[in-house]
Amino acid sequence: MAGTGPTSASDHHHDELVTSITNRLKQISETSFNYRLLPVPDKLRKTHKEAFLPKEVSIGPFYHHGKQWKAMEDHKWRYLQRFLEQTQKQLKECVEVIKKLADRARKCYLEKIDLNSDEFITMILVDGAFTIELFLSNRSPDRQTKNDVIFDKQKKWMISNVRRDMSLMENQLPFFVLDDLFNFAYGSQLGELPSLLELAYDFFGSGVNLKAERPRILDSDVKHLLDALRLWHLPAMQDAQGAGWKEAEAIPRALHLRAAGVKFRMSESNCLFDITFSEGVLYIPCLKLIPTTESFLRNVTALEHAYYKHDSYFLDYVAFLGNLINTRADAKLLIKKRIIDIENWLGHDERLAKTLAKDDEALANLFNSFGKESRFWTRNGSFCSVRQNLKAYYRSHWHWLKVRMKRNSVSKKKL
Structure with missing residues (x-):
């Protein structure tokens, strides 16, 4: 009778095809096109190149190998050390958290990333811990160390430059990476600490007149920090976009x-x-x-x-x-x-x-x-x-x- 015999080669191939398509659909659902971190268009970069380049600190893979940001790269590692001390998390645990996010994070970048798996995980961990500690230090000055060049009162331009660099289009980590690392590190203190988006709002709002309402500040459906900054500037009641152009x-x-x-x-x-x-x-x-x-x-x-x-x-x-x-x-x-x-x-x-x-x-x-x-x-x-x-x-x-x-x-x- 049909259907009672052993599985044929064609049936096996059919199952493999279904699995392949299912995996492809899963990849698309995990990282939609809208989540891609794109480079600045060439026509914009050619006319105003300096506006898109970091001055002090590189975040993410686009400028990771730049020698001009080497001094701050060493400083970011000091922030990672402080992050581990403050959270009392083991380095091994943090690496495991980032490792689970790494494939999804890599797919968020449209351009090929010239980093192997270990290098990419290390970059995400160092830059993520730096960002979180930077926001917390801005919120609570008692966390700042005496030799912290970013918050040096004799070099007020430094914090302004870092704030600028953190809002560059090509200087971003996917927000879900930052948020997951923050929740892992400080999840037990979330009742006492502000959310990561609130900390980010405080950090960027120090230099501009941001007046976003709390529900919009807490909107976690943002791609990265620049995307959040844009959202916070939008009108509370946004006009419905017209049907035509x-x-x-x-x-x-x-x-x-x-x-x-x-x-x-x-x-x-x-x-x-x-x-x-x-x-x-x-x-x-x-x-x-x-x-x-x-x-x-x-x-x-x-x-x-x-x-x-x-x-x-x-x-x-x-x-x-x-x-x-x-x-x-x-x-x-x-x-x-x-x-x-x-x-x-x-x-x-x-x-x-x-x-x-x-x-x-x-x-x-x-x-x-x-x-x-x-x-x-x-x-x-x-x-x-x-x-x-x-x-x-x-x-x-x-x-x-x-x-x-x-x-x-x-x-x-x-x-």
Whole structure:
């Protein structure tokens, strides 16, 4: 009878095929495409290479072999030693935890990683322990040692540089690796300690005006730390993205808008993207420039290019400001209206900061470079609406302004 005989070779092959497909599906489910850690696109890197390179510390495989970060590499090992002492975990246990995560973590990087299995596990453990101890030391200064160069009060620029480096697109570990290591090390103290995301929020929020609500801070569905930083800046109530794509056309620069009757006001909103135009008044939240602002904006917009083109808040934002600030005069206007705060820009080099603040050329160049990429397709209905309303107002009022100017000119000639 059929089905009662011994398993045939074809049946065996069938089972192997099913197993192979099942394993492939499992790999895809464990690491979706959206979880890939991508390199910065070449066209962005070519024009602003320095904005994407670490200054002090490398995290992850992209810059792991760089000799210029060797000094901090030794310091990271000191953090690992402190991590083991504070948690009272055995090194063997920590290695086992990372070993279980290693395959999944490696698949998160799109490019081939030039590290063997042991080297990759070591890198993940050292960089992961460093990140966790860095956040805890920032939260509790009593954990800081006297010889810790990162928190040296005589070198305040160091912590700023490290904070910058930890938010670079190519300087990341998958967040699930950090979170699993943190939970393994401090799981018994989670009632006393903040979550890892809360610690990260405190660390990055020290230099900027972050005002995210607690539920969003605790959203663990983030790819890495830069992804979390982007999430924390988004509006509490995000606009539903439109069904179709629209071309975001350039708007007139700030001085031309003012000449057409547009008034500029600083919005009281804490969200950068809460830009509105009503009854001839353009309300824009204050952007506080600090030494790391340019690097952050370039990296977070590169992230949106890679992952969030359908939800591009930062891309739309920098393009909008890039349209407004085309010359030094435009920059001066927005500074005067307190829409751009340059008090702490370029921070620790006071001479350079005063020079650049005086002529505003650097500020104009910064946002003018963003404005060059202002023609792109977006689904962000809020920014599109503001752009359209501004252009309609400008065309209408500029037309009547020219008519009045012409009439005044004729009247003067008659006199």
